[in-house]
Structures are given as C-alpha cells and as structure tokens.
Amino acid sequence: xxFTLLTALLSLASIVSYGVEGATSTIELKAVSNNSxxxxxxxxxxxxxxxxxxxxLGQGSEKLTxxxxxxxxxxxxxxxxxxxxxxxxxxxxxxxxxxxTFDNNNYLALNGSTDGFYACKNFNDPYSYSxxxxxxxxxxxxSDCLPIKISKA
Numbered sequence: 001x002x003f004t005l006l007t008a009l010l011s012l013a014s015i016v017s018y019g020v021e022g023a024t025s026t027i028e029l030k031a032v033s034n035n036s037x038x039x040x041x042x043x044x045x046x047x048x049x050x051x052x053x054x055x056x057l058g059q060g061s062e063k064l065t066x067x068x069x070x071x072x073x074x075x076x077x078x079x080x081x082x083x084x085x086x087x088x089x090x091x092x093x094x095x096x097x098x099x100x101t102f103d104n105n106n107y108l109a110l111n112g113s114t115d116g117f118y119a120c121k122n123f124n125d126p127y128s129y130s131x132x133x134x135x136x137x138x139x140x141x142x143s144d145c146l147p148i149k150i151s152k153a
Contacts, residue, residue, distance in 0.1 A: 023068045028061035028153035035146045038119040051093035055136040061153045070099045087139035108150040120145040
C-alpha cells in the first residue's frame with residue numbers, strides 16, 4: 001500500500017511540474033542586431049531538401065511551437081523540429097539533440113548560449129536562396145555573415 005501511494009504521489013508531482021514548466025506556446029522569432037540590414041527581420045523557413053527547411057530572414061515570422069522546456073517544432077504533417085545541422089538553423093524531420101531555451105530578455109539560447117548566431121549570405125545552400133537573402137547559421141562561414149541574437153518577436 002505504501003509503495004502504491006508513494007508511486008501515485010510521485011506521478012502526480014511530475015504531472016504538476018510538467019504542467020507548469022512544460023506548457024506549450026506559439027512563438028515567432030526575429031533577429032536582433034546592430035546592423036540595420038537585418039535588425040528586426042523575422043525568421044521563416046524555406047524548403048531546401050527532403051524534410052528540411054532552412055531559416056532565412058525576412059519581413060514575416062513563422063509561427064512555431066515551444067514546449068516550454070527544450071524543443072521548438074512545427075506541428076504539420078511532417079512534425080519538423082527546430083535544430084542545427086552543419087551550422088545551419090533548420091526545421092527537419094530528423095531527431096534533434098539541441099536544447100532550446102530563452103533567457104530573461106527573451107533571447108533564444110542554444111544549449112545554454114545566446115551567442116553564436118549569424119545572418120549569412122552566400123553559404124552554398126541547395127537552391128541558392130542565400131545569394132539574395134540572409135540565412136541563419138551558428139558559425140561565421142564567410143565574410144558575408146553578421147552577428148545576431150534571436151529573440152521572441
């Protein structure tokens with residue numbers, strides 16, 4: 001009996017805890033930069049391959065879902081997750097091991113750091129969108145990259 005009661009209490013505690021910290025919310029993201037060419041532009045994903053969409057900066061922001069703990073995703077027919085692959089911020093159908101949070105200023109943090117995001121052109125994406133648009137990367141891959149932070153819009 002004691003074991004059953006203890007198990008029930010622990011289960012209830014985890015459900016209550018998840019309910020507080022794990023509440024999902026719809027978010028939109030934007031770039032924050034000292035450079036006026038990219039400051040305030042929204043993040044939206046564009047198809048770049050099978051089950052993969054790269055993020056680019058533009059006038060609108062894509063609606064994403066944040067689980068309140070560590071995962072950002074789009075609930076569509078593919079259930080794509082927000083992640084980094086080869087330094088490129090993307091939505092993908094593959095499994096992610098990235099941990100996403102927001103600091104007290106609503107800046108996006110990847111594995112605990114709000115630094116290390118760049119708006120880059122000419123980074124050799126499959127459809128060459130980056131020849132005209134800024135993609136979002138986690139590495140300064142060339143001289144056409146500008147440091148940015150990403151915040152909730």
